[in-house]
Amino acid sequence: MSGFTPFAIERLLSRWENVVDYDLSESGVLPLTLRELLALATPDSELGDDLLDLRLAYAQTNGIEPLRRRIAALYPGATADNVLVTVGAAEANYLALSTVVEPGDEIVVMLPNYMQIWGIAQNRHMHAKPFHLVQEREWAADLAELEEVVGPDTKLIAVCNPNNPTGYILTEAEMDAVVRVAAKVGAWLLADEVYAGTELTTDRQTPTFYGRYDRVLAVNSLSKAYGLPGLRIGWAVVPAATAEDLWARHDYTTIATTMVGNHLADLALRPDVRARLIARARGLVRGGLPVLRRWLDDHSDLFSMVSPQASPIALAKYTLNLESTKLVERCIAEQSVLIVPGEHFGLEHHLRFRHGLPPDYLRAGLDRFGALLDDLTDELTGVVP
Ligand SMILES: Cc1ncc(COP(=O)(O)O)c(C=O)c1O
Structure with a gap:
């Protein structure tokens, strides 16, 4: 596709987000199921039936x-x-x-x-x-x-x-x-x-x-x-x-x-459903960010982050001597965890983590990434400025 700039981040997500064990890449909060959306709207209504009759x-x-x-x-x-x-x-x-x-x-x-x-x-x-x-x-x-x-x-x-x-x-x-x-x-x-x-x-x-x-x-x-x-x-x-x-x-x-x-x-x-959806999203990001922050604090020799003010995502800088795309490729191959390489934002030696997730899932994904880092720090001794 010479002369055409592909949308690199979307292609990466599309290839891996439904394949890996832990998707820490997508930029939304955990999606609802259709049942959850309908239940949020009116717990005991006939909305499901209305939907089945929709032409x-x-x-x-x-x-x-x-x-x-x-x-x-x-x-x-x-x-x-x-x-x-x-x-x-x-x-x-x-x-x-x-x-x-x-x-x-x-x-x-x-x-x-x-x-x-x-x-x-x-x-x-x-x-x-x-x-x-x-x-x-x-x-x-x-x-x-x-x-x-x-x-x-x-x-x-x-x-x-x-x-x-x-x-x-x-x-x-x-x-x-x-x-x-x-x-x-x-x-x-x-x-x-x-x-x-x-x-x-x-x-x-x-x-x-x-x-x-x-x-x-x-x-x-x-x-x-x-x-x-x-x-x-x-x-x-x-x-x-x-x-x-x-x-x-x-x-x-x-x-x-x-x-x-x-x-x-x-x-x-x-209005009532919208308010519940926004409250749900805020609950997820406010529950998830502290989990990510604790994990980053535990790895503060490698990572630093300016805290996001909004969004289910956070950008962290790292000092490991390995380009972000290579780091992410190894993370997918060895730990089945997907994170977005900073390279996609023109920010080398950064990673974008998704945190708007249930804490247990997020913690488990980060722990797997941590296991990769343990292996890598044995392999790579150099740091970048
Ligand atoms: C800033 C921004 N704009 C637009 C989009 C596309 O979102 P949609 O799913 O609404 O097409 C995204 C998806 O990640 C995004 O982050």
Whole structure:
């Protein structure tokens, strides 16, 4: 595939996540079963029967109206006309980059990042420039760099907030600065907000960029904070005319999301159910992170971590003299545990761990990884700076 940048992290996960004994790679909380979702909705209802009677027709291709209304209600000033339901946040991001920008355009992307936007930009021949979150400043945004790289040719700024892979949440001042910089040059602001709701130290949900500026594309899905990645339901909330433009592309890519997915998503976003799903996600991340932290403390000769503020994932730096991809390959082969190599985020000698899991499962996976490290430290004596 010369000239095409494959999406390396997705291919790694796809190859191994359903094969290994312990998956510490995926970036959502432990998914629910269908039974659990229905039970969470109304313990003694007939919802299961309603679902069995659902006619498996095409759903309205931009998403069924009640679902679009539920999604709109989560965004200040939005109506169903601002919403396009997509196949995950992945399709929403893809459509955004196929609609409001063109080959040859300049875009500015927050790094480190889940590299979807970066890879699409390469494949659509755009000029992608980074602005960074800074590890030495607990992943705070380098706003001076943002001001410097954004110029009159910048057509779009892409942020991920809370961030994958660091779990960093932009402060209000940083959000204001991002909006100000975008507005100065009239750039679109693509805000991937899939980790909102997985906050670790506050019950205040990370606010959306939607409504702070008229050129915002707010993207989200049921995959992370809601624990429902298998439904493949995401969305973009955008100006109404842009929703039409995205929808026109969506007709060509996937036509529609599934009827079952639309109805279950409508259920998941019912205010009482949504609150329970968010509470479940917060319970998992708040129970899991201390387990990971204890394990990292026990291996503090090799690992250090800036604690995430949100998300079921955490990025740790290590000093072992072995590249992250090689380390992960050995971990899969020798311990049947999957962790994400930092190389996929452009951060060598880092690993991304998933912690939004039941503590026993997480502990067992980490113990296996620890056994590999014991073997490796006998083999590798050198450390990297
Ligand atoms: C930041 C970010 N955006 C989008 C996605 C894609 O998610 P979805 O399952 O909603 O397509 C992911 C998945 O890991 C992600 O981390």
